[in-house]
Amino acid sequence: MQLTERQRQILRHVVEEYLRSGRAVGSKALLERVSLGVSPATVRNDMSVLEALDFLTQPHTSAGRVPTEHGLRYYVQYLMEEGELTPEEQLMIRHQFRQVEQQVPSWLKLAASVLADTSGNVGLVTPPRARVERLRHFELISLRPRVVLLVLVTQSGAIHQSLLDLAEPLEQERLSALSRVLNPELRWLDRQAIERRASGAEPLVALVLRRIAEALRFIEQQQRSELYAEGLEYVVRQPEFAQAQLAQVLLEVLRGGMLLTWLLPRLDPSEGVRVLIGSDLALRELRPFSLVLSSYRSGADVTGWLGVLGPQRMAYARAIAAVRFLSSVVSELMSELSGEPEWEGVR
Amino acid sequence: MQLTERQRQILRHVVEEYLRSGRAVGSKALLERVSLGVSPATVRNDMSVLEALDFLTQPHTSAGRVPTEHGLRYYVQYLMEEGELTPEEQLMIRHQFRQVEQQVPSWLKLAASVLADTSGNVGLVTPPRARVERLRHFELISLRPRVVLLVLVTQSGAIHQSLLDLAEPLEQERLSALSRVLNPELRWLDRQAIERRASGAEPLVALVLRRIAEALRFIEQQQRSELYAEGLEYVVRQPEFAQAQLAQVLLEVLRGGMLLTWLLPRLDPSEGVRVLIGSDLALRELRPFSLVLSSYRSGADVTGWLGVLGPQRMAYARAIAAVRFLSSVVSELMSELSGEPEWEGVR
DNA sequence: GGCTAGCACTCGAGGAGGTCGAGTGCTAAG
DNA sequence: CTTAGCACTCGACCTCCTCGAGTGCTAGCC
Numbered sequence: 246m247q248l249t250e251r252q253r254q255i256l257r258h259v260v261e262e263y264l265r266s267g268r269a270v271g272s273k274a275l276l277e278r279v280s281l282g283v284s285p286a287t288v289r290n291d292m293s294v295l296e297a298l299d300f301l302t303q304p305h306t307s308a309g310r311v312p313t314e315h316g317l318r319y320y321v322q323y324l325m326e327e328g329e330l331t332p333e334e335q336l337m338i339r340h341q342f343r344q345v346e347q348q349v350p351s352w353l354k355l356a357a358s359v360l361a362d363t364s365g366n367v368g369l370v371t372p373p374r375a376r377v378e379r380l381r382h383f384e385l386i387s388l389r390p391r392v393v394l395l396v397l398v399t400q401s402g403a404i405h406q407s408l409l410d411l412a413e414p415l416e417q418e419r420l421s422a423l424s425r426v427l428n429p430e431l432r433w434l435d436r437q438a439i440e441r442r443a444s445g446a447e448p449l450v451a452l453v454l455r456r457i458a459e460a461l462r463f464i465e466q467q468q469r470s471e472l473y474a475e476g477l478e479y480v481v482r483q484p485e486f487a488q489a490q491l492a493q494v495l496l497e498v499l500r501g502g503m504l505l506t507w508l509l510p511r512l513d514p515s516e517g518v519r520v521l522i523g524s525d526l527a528l529r530e531l532r533p534f535s536l537v538l539s540s541y542r543s544g545a546d547v548t549g550w551l552g553v554l555g556p557q558r559m560a561y562a563r564a565i566a567a568v569r570f571l572s573s574v575v576s577e578l579m580s581e582l583s584g585e586p587e588w589e590g591v592r
Numbered sequence: 593m594q595l596t597e598r599q600r601q602i603l604r605h606v607v608e609e610y611l612r613s614g615r616a617v618g619s620k621a622l623l624e625r626v627s628l629g630v631s632p633a634t635v636r637n638d639m640s641v642l643e644a645l646d647f648l649t650q651p652h653t654s655a656g657r658v659p660t661e662h663g664l665r666y667y668v669q670y671l672m673e674e675g676e677l678t679p680e681e682q683l684m685i686r687h688q689f690r691q692v693e694q695q696v697p698s699w700l701k702l703a704a705s706v707l708a709d710t711s712g713n714v715g716l717v718t719p720p721r722a723r724v725e726r727l728r729h730f731e732l733i734s735l736r737p738r739v740v741l742l743v744l745v746t747q748s749g750a751i752h753q754s755l756l757d758l759a760e761p762l763e764q765e766r767l768s769a770l771s772r773v774l775n776p777e778l779r780w781l782d783r784q785a786i787e788r789r790a791s792g793a794e795p796l797v798a799l800v801l802r803r804i805a806e807a808l809r810f811i812e813q814q815q816r817s818e819l820y821a822e823g824l825e826y827v828v829r830q831p832e833f834a835q836a837q838l839a840q841v842l843l844e845v846l847r848g849g850m851l852l853t854w855l856l857p858r859l860d861p862s863e864g865v866r867v868l869i870g871s872d873l874a875l876r877e878l879r880p881f882s883l884v885l886s887s888y889r890s891g892a893d894v895t896g897w898l899g900v901l902g903p904q905r906m907a908y909a910r911a912i913a914a915v916r917f918l919s920s921v922v923s924e925l926m927s928e929l930s931g932e933p934e935w936e937g938v939r
Numbered sequence: 940g941g942c943t944a945g946c947a948c949t950c951g952a953g954g955a956g957g958t959c960g961a962g963t964g965c966t967a968a969g
Numbered sequence: 970c971t972t973a974g975c976a977c978t979c980g981a982c983c984t985c986c987t988c989g990a991g992t993g994c995t996a997g998c999c
Binding site for chain 1 (some may be wrong): 693694695697728729731733735739741743745751752753754755764768772775776810814822824825828829839840843844847928929
C-alpha cells in the first residue's frame with residue numbers, strides 16, 4: 246500500500262520532532278510546530294494508518310507516536326534531506342589533519358574524534374587493511390651487541406617493531422648490508438612467500454625472515470582487532486542513557502570487539518555510506534543503537550571502515566554528511582602514504 | 593588526640609564495610625558482621641568521637657556513618673592490610689605481555705587493560721617520557737621517486753614516521769648511504785643539537801635533519817599529551833554512577849587531559865605507589881574520585897606514570913597491589929627495549 | 940569511669956492515593 | 970474526506986503515610 250503525500254509529510258515531521266526532542270509526538274503538539282493545513286483529528290487518522298503499517302508506534306495508549314525502526318529506515322531513505330558539512334567545517338577539519346603527526350594511527354584517532362565532534366555521537370574508525378599484507382621495507386637497528394630492533398613498513402602503511410636476540414654479536418654495518426641485499430628481493434612479498442623463502446636460507450637470514458613473517462601476521466591480526474572509538478561523552482549525555490545501563494552495554498560492545506569480528510566482515514566495502522538501524526546491527530545488545538558507516542580506501546585493495554555510532558535517535562543527516570566527508574579525507578591522506586605500483590598508476 | 597585501639601578497629605571496619613557495600617554503616621549492622629565484644633551503644637559512642645575528629649560523617653541525622661576523605665586517608669596509611677596479587681595472577685599477567693606485539697604502544701595499552709581488569713576500575717597509563725628526547729636511529733625509505741618515508745626510533749623507544757617531499761628524485765641506494773653516514777653522527781643527540789647541525793648543511797641533509805628535529809618535537813609533545821585509559825565499563829557499573837552524570841564528568845576529564853597537564857607534572861616520580869583521594873586530586877570535577885598512582889622506569893632518565901582511577905569507594909588494597917606489580921612489569925619490559933649506554937651499565 | 944539497656948526522636952525509602960494534562964479513538968455532522 | 974466534540978487512558982508528579990534503620994541521651998550497672 247502506498248502512502249499519501251500527507252502521510253509522508255506527517256511521518257517526516259514526527260520523525261524529525263522525535264529526533265529533536267526524544268519524546269513521543271502527539272497530533273496537537275505536531276501542529277503547533279508545523280502547519281499542515283488540517284486539524285489534529287485528521288493527523289490522528291493518518292497517524293493511525295502509519296501505525297498500522299508499522300512506521301509509527303505508541304509507547305502506551307495515551308501517549309504520542311514514536312517512529313519504529315521501519316519508520317526510521319523509510320525516513321532515512323526517502324524523506325530526509327541530505328546535506329554536506331559547511332565549507333567552514335570542511336576547512337577546519339582538513340586543517341586539523343594537517344596539524345597532527347603524518348602517520349596512520351594519528352590520522353585514525355583524529356578521524357574518530359572529528360566524527361564524534363561533528364556528529365555528537367561515538368566516532369569509530371578501523372585501521373586500513375589489505376586482503377593480504379605485503380612487506381614494503383624493513384630495517385635492522387642494533388640496540389646492544391646481540392639485541393637488534395627490527396622495524397618494518399607494510400603495504401598498508403603499518404609500521405611494526407620487534408626485538409631479535411642474536412646468537413652472536415653483529416655490527417650495525419653488517420645489519421645494514423643485510424637489509425640492503427634483502428629488501429629489493431622481499432619487496433611486495435606476502436607472509437607466506439617470505440616464509441617459503443626462509444626455509445633453506447642461512448641461519449641469520451632465516452631468523453630475520455621468520456620474524457618478518459611473524460610481524461606481518463601480527464599486523465594482520467591487529468588490523469582485524471583494532472578499533473578507534475572517541476566521543477563516548479556525547480552519547481552518555483543523551484537522555485536515553487539516564488539509567489547508565491546503556492552506557493555500560495555500549496562500552497562492553499566496543500571493548501569486546503563484536504562489531505569487528507561479527508558485523509563488519511559481513512558487509513561489502515564498495516557500497517558507500519549506509520545506515521544500519523537497530524536490528525540491522527544483528528546484535529541484541531546493539532538494538533537501541535544505530536550506525537552510520539562507510540568504508541575508506543587506502544591504495545588498491547586496502548580499505549578500512551569509519552562510522553558514527555549512537556542511539557537510534559540520532560541526527561542521521563548530519564552523521565551521514567560527517568561520515569561521507571571523513572571517508573573522502575581519510576582516503577586522500579592514506580593514498581599519499583601508499584606506494585604500491587598498481588596504485589601509482591591509478592592516481 | 594590519639595585514637596584508642598578500639599576506635600581504630602571500628603574505623604577500619606566501617607571503612608571496609610563501606611567500601612564493600614557503598615552504604616552508610618550503622619552501629620548495629622556493623623556488629624552483625626564483626627564481633628568487637630561490646631554493645632552497639634559503645635560503638636556509637638566511639639563513632640561519635642570519630643565523627644568529631646573528622647574521620648566519619650553522617651549523610652543525614654538518622655543514617656549510619658560514612659568515612660570522610662580524611663578517614664579514608666588514615667585507613668589507607670595505617671589500617672589497611674596491603675597485599676600482593678596472587679602468584680597465579682602475576683603469571684597470567686606476564687603471560688599476556690608475552691602474547692602481544694613487543695612494542696611500546698601495545699604494552700601501554702595492555703597495561704591499562706590489566707590495571708582495569710584486576711582492580712575493577714579505570715586503568716591509566718602514560719607513555720614513557722625522557723626529560724629531553726634523543727635520536728637513536730633513523731631510516732629513509734623510498735615510497736615513490738620523490739616521496740620518502742622517514743622512520744626514526746628515539747631513546748625512550750618511540751617510533752615515528754613522516755613523509756618527505758624531495759625536490760628531485762632519489763634512489764633507495766642514495767637514501768641508505770645517507771642514513772649510513774648520518775646515523776653514527778646523530779646518535780644520542782637531542783632536538784636542539786640536531787637543529788644546530790642542520791644549519792649550514794647541504795640542502796638535502798638539512799631537510800632530513802630539520803624533519804628529524806621536528807619529529808622529536810612531535811614525539812615530546814605527544815608524550816606529554818597521550819594517555820591510555822581502559823576499563824570505563826567497570827566504573828560505570830558502580831552504584832555511584834546510577835545517574836550517569838559522573839560518568840560524563842569522568843569521560844570529559846580523561847579526554848580533556850587535565851590529569852596530564854595539571855596533576856602529573858606536579859608530582860615526584862621517585863616516590864613509589866601513592867594514593868590520592870578526592871580533594872588530593874586538586875580538580876573540582878575529580879572530587880568524587882580517587883587515584884592510585886605510581887611511576888615506572890624505562891631506562892635512565894625515562895619515566896612514565898601508571899595508575900588506577902575510580903570512585904573514592906574503591907578497593908584500595910587491590911588497586912595498590914595491581915599498580916605496584918604493573919609498575920615493575922612495565923619497567924622490566926621497557927628497559928629491554930632501552931639501549932642507551934648509561935643504562936646498559938646499570939643493568 | 941567506662942559500658943550498656945532503654946527510649947524518644949529523626950529521616951529516607953517506598954507504597955497508596957489523587958490530580959493533571961497530553962494524547963487517543965470514536966462518532967456524528969459538515 | 971474532514972473536523973468538532975467527547976469520553977477515556979495513562980504516565981508524571983505531588984502528597985501523605987508507614988516502616989525501619991539509625992542516632993543521641995540518660996540512668997543505672999559493674
